[in-house]
Amino acid sequence: MAKIIYTHTDEAPMLATHSFLPIVEAYASTAGVEIETRDISLAGRIISVFGDYLTAEQQIPDTLAELGDLVKSPDANIIKLPNISASVPQLKAAIAELQAAGYALPDYPSNPSSDEETDIRARYDKIKGSAVNPILREGNSDRRAPLSVKNYARKNPHSMGAWSSDSKTNVATMGEDDFRANEKSVVIDKDQKISIRFVSEDGEVKVLKKAFPVLEHEIIDGTVMHAASLNAFLKDAVAQAKAEGVLFSAHLKATMMKVSDPIIFGHVVKAYFSELFETYGEQLEAAGLSPNNGLAAILGGLDDLADDVRAGVEKLIAKGYEDGPSLAMVDSDNGITNLHVPSDVIVDASMPAMIRTSGHMWGADGNEHDTLAVIPDSSYAGVFQAVIEDCRANGAFDPTTMGTVPNVGLMAQAAEEYGSHNKTFEIKAEGHVQVLDASGGVLIEHQVFPGDIWRACQTKDVPVRDWVKLAVNRSRASETPAVFWLDDARAHDAVLISKVTEYLKDHDTDGLTIKILSPVDATKYTIERLRRGEDTISVSGNVLRDYLTDLFPILELGTSAKMLSIVPLIAGGGLFETGAGGSAPKHVSQLVKENHLRWDSLGEFLALAVSFEHLANSSDNARAQILADTLDAATGTFLLENKSPKRKVGELDNRGSHFYLAKYWAEELSAQTKDAALADAFKAVSEALGGNEEAIIAELAAVQGSPVDLGGYYRPVEAKVIETMRPSTTLNTVLELLKK
Numbered sequence: 001m002a003k004i005i006y007t008h009t010d011e012a013p014m015l016a017t018h019s020f021l022p023i024v025e026a027y028a029s030t031a032g033v034e035i036e037t038r039d040i041s042l043a044g045r046i047i048s049v050f051g052d053y054l055t056a057e058q059q060i061p062d063t064l065a066e067l068g069d070l071v072k073s074p075d076a077n078i079i080k081l082p083n084i085s086a087s088v089p090q091l092k093a094a095i096a097e098l099q100a101a102g103y104a105l106p107d108y109p110s111n112p113s114s115d116e117e118t119d120i121r122a123r124y125d126k127i128k129g130s131a132v133n134p135i136l137r138e139g140n141s142d143r144r145a146p147l148s149v150k151n152y153a154r155k156n157p158h159s160m161g162a163w164s165s166d167s168k169t170n171v172a173t174m175g176e177d178d179f180r181a182n183e184k185s186v187v188i189d190k191d192q193k194i195s196i197r198f199v200s201e202d203g204e205v206k207v208l209k210k211a212f213p214v215l216e217h218e219i220i221d222g223t224v225m226h227a228a229s230l231n232a233f234l235k236d237a238v239a240q241a242k243a244e245g246v247l248f249s250a251h252l253k254a255t256m257m258k259v260s261d262p263i264i265f266g267h268v269v270k271a272y273f274s275e276l277f278e279t280y281g282e283q284l285e286a287a288g289l290s291p292n293n294g295l296a297a298i299l300g301g302l303d304d305l306a307d308d309v310r311a312g313v314e315k316l317i318a319k320g321y322e323d324g325p326s327l328a329m330v331d332s333d334n335g336i337t338n339l340h341v342p343s344d345v346i347v348d349a350s351m352p353a354m355i356r357t358s359g360h361m362w363g364a365d366g367n368e369h370d371t372l373a374v375i376p377d378s379s380y381a382g383v384f385q386a387v388i389e390d391c392r393a394n395g396a397f398d399p400t401t402m403g404t405v406p407n408v409g410l411m412a413q414a415a416e417e418y419g420s421h422n423k424t425f426e427i428k429a430e431g432h433v434q435v436l437d438a439s440g441g442v443l444i445e446h447q448v449f450p451g452d453i454w455r456a457c458q459t460k461d462v463p464v465r466d467w468v469k470l471a472v473n474r475s476r477a478s479e480t481p482a483v484f485w486l487d488d489a490r491a492h493d494a495v496l497i498s499k500v501t502e503y504l505k506d507h508d509t510d511g512l513t514i515k516i517l518s519p520v521d522a523t524k525y526t527i528e529r530l531r532r533g534e535d536t537i538s539v540s541g542n543v544l545r546d547y548l549t550d551l552f553p554i555l556e557l558g559t560s561a562k563m564l565s566i567v568p569l570i571a572g573g574g575l576f577e578t579g580a581g582g583s584a585p586k587h588v589s590q591l592v593k594e595n596h597l598r599w600d601s602l603g604e605f606l607a608l609a610v611s612f613e614h615l616a617n618s619s620d621n622a623r624a625q626i627l628a629d630t631l632d633a634a635t636g637t638f639l640l641e642n643k644s645p646k647r648k649v650g651e652l653d654n655r656g657s658h659f660y661l662a663k664y665w666a667e668e669l670s671a672q673t674k675d676a677a678l679a680d681a682f683k684a685v686s687e688a689l690g691g692n693e694e695a696i697i698a699e700l701a702a703v704q705g706s707p708v709d710l711g712g713y714y715r716p717v718e719a720k721v722i723e724t725m726r727p728s729t730t731l732n733t734v735l736e737l738l739k740k
């Protein structure tokens with residue numbers, strides 16, 4: 001039987017799945033398509049990896065590993081919803097919740113001191129951060145706003161904060177002695193194994209990474225961010241924000257860059273609370289209170305300190321706030337700053353949200369203010385600065401007239417920075433880091449000092465060729481210029497430029513506009529066209545893929561959740577992601593507080609249609625193609641009728657939006673003429689949904705307004721989630737019609 005795998009994830013998308021999946025299952029069954037779910041939630045991944053600590057009933061299989069194999073086969077057809085990429089504080093919270101629910105899981109060892117603890121830590125570190133996407137993304141990325149979605153946004157523009165020409169908002173970045181500036185890049189000449197080692201000043205050798213395989217034509221980069229330069233830069237940035245009277249905020253990717261960015265975040269916390277760490281740094285470290293986990297973790301551990309130390313720490317935190325610039329707030333009502341949790345502010349979504357809000361972030365006073373956005377590494381910071389300067393000169397973008405920027409991203413096989421965490425090291429002593437080839441020759445070498453962050457990245461050749469092909473195909477299919485965002489002044493990009501130039505010759509590019517521009521020039525070129533209403537494809541590496549597929553969608557559509565996000569797998573299967581946004585924890589708090597879920601599943605509708613289409617082609621299933629076409633048409637009506645979830649309690653929410661999608665989809669299915677039996681099967685459903693619209697909407701609305709108990713955050717009680725997400729008996733009964 002033809003099969004689509006649906007992922008069970010976390011937070012808002014997981015809740016939405018409980019409402020939408022029963023509809024999908026019922027409709028798909030009419031085409032003989034089976035929908036199977038696989039649990040890749042944070043809690044599920046923890047349980048599956050620690051089976052040996054748990055009872056037989058508690059154990060669950062490692063479905064992520066299973067999907068990791070599946071994506072390498074042509075049979076893969078997976079709908080991938082966003083999942084939590086856990087920071088250490090989130091990981092610890094999930095462990096605590098599971099322990100309280102009777103799972104005898106070990107604690108997360110902050111400082112492993114035995115073999116057992118080292119093993120536990122290694123297992124948790126694999127679950128930490130962006131641990132799912134790199135395994136499933138065995139293909140490059142193709143993200144765009146379908147025309148129907150773009151047209152909807154033009155007719156129903158989201159709010160855009162006005163920009164003033166005297167805005168003091170800016171990006172601060174290092175520019176020298178950072179990852180971009182110190183990068184070295186080589187192309188591997190033959191299949192072999194390479195290794196990474198540290199050589200101390202007195203010649204002592206320590207293996208950082210044992211020999212690991214690389215392939216002919218693969219690009220290997222090595223680079224280092226010097227801690228001393230980072231700290232000098234951060235000190236200046238703190239002073240600059242104070243002097244300019246703007247908010248201080250840090251924008252990192254502590255989730256996906258799970259080794260380097262929590263360390264950089266820790267340096268930011270130390271730079272802001274410099275006196276605290278100069279005075280009590282050692283005591284805090286001895287108590288296991290690391291700035292890398294944010295200010296909240298330190299505040300949460302104050303009880304472990306001696307009374308006098310605790311009092312001193314509290315005093316210097318208060319003094320830090322007083323002496324320093326105002327901090328950008330994540331939640332001003334509850335005093336949560338940008339420095340509280342490393343995963344609260346994530347650069348891909350946080351910078352566009354700021355740009356959309358007049359270049360403002362929130363201050364402790366609950367008002368918007370200009371901001372100094374600190375993005376230490378300069379590889380991509382200039383992109384945001386260029387957009388800020390453009391908004392200062394030309395005002396906010398206009399969603400009713402602006403063009404669109406689809407992205408083709410080099411992502412497959414853990415390409416570039418996002419695959420670097422198993423090759424990233426915080427350096428303990430002065431010396432040299434070397435990358436050695438199989439015969440011991442030095443491929444890359446850097447001088448390093450204590451505290452420096454050194455990392456290597458890999459980019460395989462097959463993904464690069466596939467990426468160039470995708471870019472040309474997309475440019476041809478949409479008759480849109482394509483720009484490769486590559487910087488010839490940066491080592492990795494220079495190598496990539498020579499490959500792109502060569503591989504473009506394999507394709508017919510006649511009549512196409514294909515350019516290679518540095519990220520800053522590409523930004524300027526693209527936004528100038530964007531303001532004129534013209535479209536431009538961005539063809540970028542993995543990090544810019546992540547940034548640009550939030551930046552432009554958030555400006556164009558108000559959220560990246562409305563994007564079509566396809567990963568054509570290199571082995572021939574399909575991975576269909578839902579939008580480009582995350583798991584919106586704020587939406588869960590709102591649901592728990594007042595039983596209203598504002599999560600928009602549009603990305604899921606779009607993904608499902610292409611998944612059915614893929615299945616129709618790969619398994620010769622004509623009914624799957626009908627499901628795809630009718631779902632597309634239904635989504636069009638859904639947008640025209642404006643049935644997306646609204647933000648406020650009492651209004652139509654996620655559940656109501658699913659009802660309307662189901663209704664329009666059933667109407668399309670019963671009206672189509674390609675398959676009379678199928679039309680007949682949906683006639684009764686369509687009539688029942690149409691006839692009961694008022695009753696269903698009333699049942700869905702009746703539950704809103706009071707708090708909900710889900711029985712857990714990371715692993716809520718299934719029965720309670722189902723009860724919450726499927727409150728309309730009438731709708732549930734209609735869906736049963738299809739199972740008969």
Ligand SMILES: NC(=O)C1=CN([C@@H]2O[C@H](COP(=O)(O)OP(=O)(O)OC[C@H]3O[C@@H](n4cnc5c(N)ncnc54)[C@H](OP(=O)(O)O)[C@@H]3O)[C@@H](O)[C@H]2O)C=CC1
Binds near residue numbers: 082346349
């Ligand atoms: N592919 C994946 O697996 C991804 C996972 N993540 C993970 O998600 C978590 C949260 O990340 P964060 O950076 O806060 O980003 P989010 O995208 O979750 O949230 C940013 C904001 O975008 C809006 N938003 C996002 N998705 C939707 C949607 N479907 N419907 C309506 N609005 C939406 C919400 O705005 P508002 O509050 O105004 O409604 C939300 O608060 C992290 O754990 C992160 O690692 C992040 C990106 C992708």
Ligand SMILES: O=C(O)CCC(=O)C(=O)O
Binds near residue numbers: 133545580581
């Ligand atoms: O894997 C993650 O943590 C986030 C992924 C993401 O932000 C993206 O792909 O856009």
Ligand SMILES: [Mg+2]
Binds near residue numbers: 348349546581
């Ligand atoms: Mg992203």
